Amino acid sequence: MTIKSVFDIIGPVMIGPSSSHTAGAARIGRMARSILGEEPKSAQIYLYGSFAKTYKGHGTDRALIGGLMGMDADDSNIKTAPELAAKHGLDVEIRTGTGLEGTHPNTVHIYLTGVSGRKVFVGGSSVGGGNVLVSRINDFDVAVQGRYPTLLVEHTDIPGMVGRITTILGGSGINIAEMRTARNEKGAGAFTVIQTDQPVTEKVVTGIAGLPDIITVSKILPFREVI
């Protein structure tokens, strides 16, 4: 069991009203932006469970949009994020959905399109106290919490890929905290999620992107510790 800190009791600094419905939503939005890896141009957001029922009163929609624009959970601009998004040319559609029985009550699905036309699907949940879990990226089941620097690599499912990726990380002195590779069928696309102790540098991202059989590379910065 983790030993609590005084700052788990007093803190975090956040935009209200709810750590799960507002702060967590902003974090999922920001993670989706990182996964896309570029400025988003349009977003279709589907809310489920408690998110779908209470999003207006909790500003869940505003927080998600703020996150998509790169805002942290303590950014005062979250309140006016929809207006700011409209100004920036980010087209957002919010819908509520049903039929996701068995998933966490605070779940969101985001279909994101970037300025270059790149598309990504991100499914995530706000699991309490501002903590989040991204459980789906495109067709792959993942488990990303955003507490560590995270590298996401989509690649062809062939022998040696993981070794080549980790060699580049090791060469830059980046230690792997946790790693998981998922695939849908043998020999097709695979998705590797690597959580690291040190920040993932641009050089590493470029190095991995330059390897053969790599489809996409993106990284997620860990949540900034506020104050």
Next chain:
Amino acid sequence: MRKILSVADIVTESENRHCTISEIVIEREQKLHEAGRKEIWDRMAGLWEIMKQSMVTAERNPARSLSGLVGEENKLLVEYMKTKGTLAGEGTVQAAARAMGVAALNASMGKIVACPTAGSCGIVPAVLLTTAEKTGAGKEKIIAALFTAAGIGMVIDENASTSGAEGGCQVECGAASCMAAAAAVELAGGAPAQAAHAGAIALKSVIGLVCDPVAGLVEVPCVKRNAIGAGNALLAADMALAGIKSIIPLDEVIGAAAQVGRIMPDSLKETAEGGLAATPIAREIARRLGVTK
């Protein structure tokens, strides 16, 4: 590194060493983070600045919540206090107004410090600022008192919970009130044992309080419970400073709250299915806001 297991441990250690509760909590935090005292102190000082700012913003620029259900409580109470005087005493009413102001700021998407949660964020800052004004305590003492509040909060978190979804409002606004009462005693120069008695009296008085938010929003009754939590804390602190002891020690009160939380039905733990959330008017509000059909 040992967990903080009991308030009794902290009080005994501070008595043996003739120091405050905050001193024990700060030292433990230093060991936990392998960090210097200054780093930890500055981080708490930063949180206090944001708490102060939230109280200023709440008073100068009050905003209505997204649903429109709350937002003018601080203003009304301050105006009343200034023009008509008070029944409960200026300090209590001032603290209640501040607590509601911060809680309403939270409900209007303002910036707050969760303490221990967003829904109970007004109580500790309001009680500490009001106590400091009364006793003349400076910023250093307030920051120290925040460590005391956090130390008590950690014991509650370890042995019960600080989530309304797990233990009801007794461990959100109740926990905040308990933390604030103990911290106020230290701020007023009381002994560590008195701080623990104040926390015990405060928590005992709201044990069993359910989490029943109307339409599932952090607004009704949360904002007003922040006011009552602040008043409860100040009164409990006064009682302890007067030498009144809690027959049930704080650790056992926390244990009792944990037990009550375990047997509390889910309908009274943040699900908006029971209590005030299930009243006819609350159901009507939920329909109007589109939360239910």
